Amino acid sequence: MILVTGGAGFIGSNFVLDWLAQSDEPVINLDKLTYAGNLENLASLQGDSRHIFVQGDINDRALVESLLAQHTPRAIVHFAAESHVDRSIHGPEDFVITNVNGTFHLLEAARGYWSALSPAEKDAFRFLHVSTDEVYGSLGPNDPAFTETTPYAPNSPYSASKAASDHLVRAYHHTYGMPTLTTNCSNNYGPYQFPEKLIPLMIHNALTGKPLPIYGDGMNVRDWLYVSDHCSGIREVLGKGKLGETYNIGGWNEKPNLEIVHTLCDLLDELQPRADKQSYRSQITYVTDRPGHDRRYAIDARKIERELGWRPAETFDTGIRKTVQWYLQHGEWVEHIVNGSYRQWVEKQYRGLGTQD
Ligand code: NAD
Ligand code: TYD
Numbered sequence: 606m607i608l609v610t611g612g613a614g615f616i617g618s619n620f621v622l623d624w625l626a627q628s629d630e631p632v633i634n635l636d637k638l639t640y641a642g643n644l645e646n647l648a649s650l651q652g653d654s655r656h657i658f659v660q661g662d663i664n665d666r667a668l669v670e671s672l673l674a675q676h677t678p679r680a681i682v683h684f685a686a687e688s689h690v691d692r693s694i695h696g697p698e699d700f701v702i703t704n705v706n707g708t709f710h711l712l713e714a715a716r717g718y719w720s721a722l723s724p725a726e727k728d729a730f731r732f733l734h735v736s737t738d739e740v741y742g743s744l745g746p747n748d749p750a751f752t753e754t755t756p757y758a759p760n761s762p763y764s765a766s767k768a769a770s771d772h773l774v775r776a777y778h779h780t781y782g783m784p785t786l787t788t789n790c791s792n793n794y795g796p797y798q799f800p801e802k803l804i805p806l807m808i809h810n811a812l813t814g815k816p817l818p819i820y821g822d823g824m825n826v827r828d829w830l831y832v833s834d835h836c837s838g839i840r841e842v843l844g845k846g847k848l849g850e851t852y853n854i855g856g857w858n859e860k861p862n863l864e865i866v867h868t869l870c871d872l873l874d875e876l877q878p879r880a881d882k883q884s885y886r887s888q889i890t891y892v893t894d895r896p897g898h899d900r901r902y903a904i905d906a907r908k909i910e911r912e913l914g915w916r917p918a919e920t921f922d923t924g925i926r927k928t929v930q931w932y933l934q935h936g937e938w939v940e941h942i943v944n945g946s947y948r949q950w951v952e953k954q955y956r957g958l959g960t961q962d
Pocket of ligand 1: 613636688703707738793
């Protein structure tokens, strides 16, 4: 059995679904169900005894300790986090509470549990920490992509809190010998992504006739990976990763934001054209830039390929088409999210920005 934290969020729920599609090893899924956690993502597992969902906070050490004692998992895969950069700018405190304190409490509970295991179980145990490429900061246009030895230089409260959690995980390996693994992945996209992030937000706004808000000049570059490829990378690292090491995961898909939005508009023009036959591109609006907006991220994924033989299965073209089709087929999933608190967030985030044209 494995313990997954944050398994009702975007990547965590994809991981749990993929895991149980490929193995019968049960999953305990500990998730606080913040605004970003959604049990509808896991609806297909209803009645499946291999999935045990527990609503709870990773900061609740007594709860985590009792789950570990009761279920004796052989691994923890830690996704739970506050994950949206713009929210971290409006309210950084939750990011420190969950990403830093929460990871600390989880590590402490795991350390107590792991220390008391038999030597063979101790050797087999793994604590896999899921992190981001944003800890490495921002690249210039001609800089080489981030490697596992690129110095940390986080620029947003989100990335700073993730960097802090990475350092704690590193320290627990070096100090206590805990069998940790860390993955630093690039931007994910795919099914079940909360529509506050670029790709699902643009799809939702396009289909509801709203402006498509591009921050700044739209030339910030992100390196995109289809979510199931991230999940397969995590499974590889969990199975074969070297203890105490970090692995960058990415799909060699650097794209400026404007190109992403153009691609989404073109796919929507093809798959669900507007009634007036105009392109969705006409909804593009340039808005005030995000403060401290990192210019470019790019992942050098050679280590995980060389050492573990992992490569992404999707190209950007195949992944983005699947993603748009998924959102077109799951209008209800989006409708259930686009409720009062989502609308309040969108109002708060985009009201102040003003358009540039
Ligand atoms: P998400 O915001 O969609 O989901 C986060 C989940 O964690 C939610 O289900 C939420 O309810 C849960 N959670 C939040 N606080 C919690 C707490 N205190 N206790 C228990 N559960 C809590 O995030 P995501 O996009 O799925 O990201 C998952 C992980 O992957 C994060 O650690 C993130 O930093 C990392 N990551 C994300 C990306 C990306 O592009 N989304 C890229 C690289 C790394
Ligand atoms: P996002 O999905 O928030 O991920 P991250 O900031 O973690 O990379 O944003 C991806 C890129 O898209 C980032 O450069 C900011 C930009 N962006 C917009 O231009 N408009 C938007 O409305 C959003 C949400 C993001």
